[in-house]
Amino acid sequence: MSAPSTDRTTSRWRDWFRRAVDPECRLTLPEVRDLVADADRLLRECPGQTPAWAERPAPDVPSIRAILRGSQPMAAALGGALATLSAPGVFEDSVQLRLMAVLAHDLGVGGPGASRFDAFHRIMTAHRLTQEALPRPQLPESRVPDELFAAPAVVIALSRRPDLFTAELLGWDQQLRSRGMLAPWAWLRDADVNGDWSRLDLASTADGTPGLDKEVADCIAAADLGLERVAWGATAAECLLRQWDLALWRWTDSSSDPREAMVDLMSRRAREAVVYHDKSRLDGRSIQSWFAEARQDPRDFVEALGTSRYVRPGQPERSILLTKLTEFGSPMFRVFSPEDREIIARWILWLDEQRTTAEPTATPEVPERSAPLDAHLAAMADPAADAESPQSIREAYVALQGRHCPPAVLRFADEYVDYWLSLARRSMDRHPFPLPAELPSPGDLREWLLAAHDKHSDTIDLKHNAQHLPSREEVIDSTVQLSPLTLIDGSWLMGYTDVSFASTRVGYSLFETYWDELGNGDIEINHPKLYRDVLAGMDIDLPPTHSPEFASSDHLRDEAFELPVYWLAIGRYPVSRQPEVLGLNLAMELSGVGGSYRTARQAFRAYGFPTIFVDIHNTIDNVSTGHSAWAAEAIESYLESARAFGAEPADLEALWMRVRTGFASLDPDRTKRFGFTGSRIGESLRRRLKRGAGSDDDADPAPLRGVAHERRLYAFAAAHNQPLSGPWRRDPGAAPTNSTRTLR
Template sequence: MWRHVFAYAMNPEVYLDADNIRSLLPKDLPEEVSCDLPLGERLGALRIRAEDLAARWRDLFDTLDAEREREAEAAILEQTAPLASAFGAALQGLSAPCVFEDPVNLRLMALLADDIGVGAPERSRFDRFRDICRAYEVTSVAGSIAQLSDTREIRDGMFRLPATIFAMSRRSDVFDCELIGLDLAWRHVGLLPVWGDLRLDGKRRRALDVSLATSIDLVQGQTANALALEIGEEIAGDRVRRARLCHGISIFAVLMEEMDALARAIVRSISDPRLAMAILVQDRAREARVYHSAFKLEGRPLSDWFAQSQDDPMPLVDALGRSRLIRPGQPERSQLINGLLRPDGAMFRIFSQADIAIIARWITSLAQEGERERAAETVLPKAVRLSPGRQPVAAGDLEIGARPGDIRTAYFLLQGRALAPRTRQFALDYCAFWLDLARRSVDRSDRSLPGDWRPGELREWLQTSHDAHGRAFEEARDQEFPSRESVIEQTVQLAPLTLIDGAWLQGFTDVSMASSRFGAPLFETYWDELGNGDWQINHPKIYRDVLAAMAVTLPPTGSRAFAEDRRIDDGSYRLPVYWLAIGKFPVTFRPEILGLNLAMELSGVGGSYRNAREFLKHHGFPTIFVDLHNTIDNVSSGHSAWAADAIDAYVQSSRDVVPVAESWARIRAGYESLAPLVDDPRELDFFARTSAGKPGRGAAPPGTIDTFHHHPLRETETAS
């Protein structure tokens, strides 16, 4: 079950109903006790419990010889790979346009950025974990995150904690405080007990210790744990949020201990043949029960034994040990191995060579008197019972969500991250409409990307475009300055766009993409737009400072009041809605996003930013916003260069699966989508131009829409 939840929740575009997620969470958590304690004491108790678990691991490793110790380390790495893939995942969905200016969310992003190794492709904590796996020759889990759920050697229960984290992260609008509490608990524990006895050098050990920073300087030089605790204390000042924070801490505590017990059972099985056989039997029990109804073992159909083994395999293991299929101490003469598993046997290829080695070792152990006596213990101890747990999850409702009937409602509705089914369909329709206009624009002007992609040529094209922008600026220098009123009006009309700067890249905060060769520069661009964790250089905040200098105050970006502000024209929301929509689909529209990103980062460099600076300076307004972009978007080492590098990396990495011409055509359309060429601006009106834009069933009037907005974490909540 849990591997399937993990695989499903890995999709950054998936919608998960909050009640379904709640049904997956552990029950009977000790929350009342937890929340009565000061946050530091609650975390201190968790740390003491983790130290106790670490002591158990040390005791277990003390019983292993050198060969078994190496096997144990390899088993730990293989089994904990899903957990390692969740480094940073609790925070991956917290950033959303409606909270782009929230200082607490910005500091949380600093923690996420550190976990994914921002600025260094393939240097996230999980990437470093994979390096460790390769060093131990554990190649089964050295691939991508998406491949882990298909690794059958990993026990289903080992997916529970990471699956829970990924699932909750898809609804950060609902579980924000719980996720922050969970992340805080993990950072307070630091290096998990299960990894404590791995023989690692300092750098690799640091990568697995989430209490410590890895790749960047955090806010004010803090450790990861100290920053997380500071944020937690700030949130815990509100009673309701404190309870939710404690809930997240408890979720982590319970699931960490469950995972730890399962991992220890697996390692114990290395030196305990009976336990190893029990684990193997339970792994195969569900499928095996289908095929063994005719065979009787001790008077019962073998299918019944397998049904029981899904929860407790030990009775079947011991019954097999007493059966005619086994000759204790003689695996080579036992029918199970030399008959059923032979090339002409009924169970040929059912078991791998590693599985057969486990069976042979167990049969050999049965010759030992102690093992024969212990076989009478037919109940698997609860501490190591390995049942994956199965429970039904209700199907989703495809009619959930609202479909906006006008552009202002669309802007308001798309401010979060999660998309309910009807809203998702609207976002897809809007993207399709906008990209259709963009495809018609390709090659209608000399601004389009080259007709073909060739390795290394995009950077040269970038320089040529930059030169053209520079010439255009020089040619326009003698033009008359626009009036003060005109500059203010233009700044106001650009607010819906600029206050969600980077929204097209929001999907690339996902840990599965943020450290990839093409994703790392996109995440770093997004990270820059939001100020690298520093509210003072947060781009939306700086833009509001410019507006304030013009005596203009606008409502919070994610509010209904902002979307309904009549100082802003309807047409000023059209491109922003496209940004908000396409940013929700980092997989579906990946090539288009790459093209759009290049267009956006290049659009003002060398030309329009310099013009804007002249206009602002002339009228005595601050120029910091355009100054900042003219430097960080530069074509040599800034965002424009990163955008080109991301495109090259994507095309190179996908060319064996998707024809280059197909990817490039989509990238070119994405590039044009920043400003599709139309004969009449009304052609950009989705709601007037398409039947999909007509209000219909599910289109909600203002004030009645159930949004999936995130909320600034500095506000206080009141208990209901």
């Protein structure tokens, strides 16, 4: 997708928001420079005054509704600055864990609909704005000024490149939290406007405890970051928030103006109305032609309507528009909602009055900037832009440790996932505990989970195992070879920290699972750290997981990296590979419960090694209330969403097959093991990757085949409760059509 236009007459900020909010959005540094340059131009056009919301008269209903509608994009971005900072390469970083704890308060943990954005939507619902409380991907279609998308678009776009902008994102986040609650929301709260406003206090935790702003500031101080870069993020946030304040003030003023509210109503209803008014006339023209024109600018139509026979200025109760034309049995019965009728009545009253709107109160000017915002990025280099495709499985492990990947590495990841899933499909029926072939009915998966747990337990003979333990050396070797896998535990769920996923019905338990794997922000119970404690008990000290030294360690064999690279690769596709991720997650969380964790504990105890790692997993992964149960519930929620959207039986079967494939992908038949040498499959993959390794910085980083576009369309719709459009299934071998290409 090309960068949005910078023409002031277009909806460029909507375009940026629409693109950046996609959890699989990939941005190059030149594109980010263009975005920030757009922001800088917007700020230069911004007058040197900002509104004082606290001095504004008490809010009326139109003002309340305008603020809620207009600030919805900003609410959607809450937590966005921190959402992509977590990655396998920093799983054991104590500062990153603390920041993730802050993010958890933004997103909510423990149930769907617990994020700050969800709380904002509940306030909208309390004010009869349910139909306008939109999921993030649909927000660009809302009828609010384009400038109200600027600040949210910038922070979400920057968050797509945490490899370049971690310091700037932290500066932005700290500046935002230092405000506590944004001024327009605080004005409504202080005026006792209905709603639970506490979740919109960005400096407070989910239970209302203050101090998140200080925690972020402490994290900045503890991290090795360039303070100038942090300051740039804070300045950018302050400037763009003041611009947002002023844009929202003006929007609120115009929405409170009865004439502007009527203009907005006619603009919103013109498209459907144009079909029904071919015979009625107004000022010598068909009303149909008026409505056709009103789709672009309804002001002339509203002016003509105000002087027509349909309206009596100052007397809505005697105006045909609100009486004869809309009563029971009339052509327009129930066409207008109660809110619409209120807008029309206020406009009719206003026609007989003199009405002015308030001007922004003069307050301190936007702070001086030593240089334009985009000057900071001008000299910045993107060290990853020219990275080549990995030439060994160990190189791939290192290259995939971060959140962002350069184009060549991303192509490798996509190809590797395809390769691995092809192995899983071929070996699906040979799995010792496969998912049922038939699409489960609601509740069936829960019963299957309990039965699978019983089978796991039945296969374990602890008394026999105690008499036939592997040797001490074998236990150590097995534990070491699992290190590349276990030290990135949860990496397949990396994409579910995204603000678009973490509190959805499908995504909330995946985020909580990921959150648990990393110790809920506490390094002492961080699972990778616990595993290193086990290794230390064996006198094994491996380098940091993200380092080339770890991947080149003589302790580790090549095959120890094959499954971990698959985890690292598929974790980048929370949208387009969602069914497979759901299946893999269930397989992983169930894999050791009641079985191998118990036998591992036997061996560890026999040789005096720490058992805490296997002990904790055997409990938190349990099939009743633990990660295994959550994983099954996430799959059932996913399938239930598909049914709710009217998926045909064939579509559901296709989705279920993908879930089953993901489940089998934890341990596929690797008789033809992937390898960069000596393997026909590996050599074929490497040749394909090398052909595309020289692409330039502006190239599409992951060209997907037709089926990939369709899985993106469906999965994204299901995850965000959006209406579906376009076909759901396509021949996997078909080339992408022009229509499917645009879905990226």
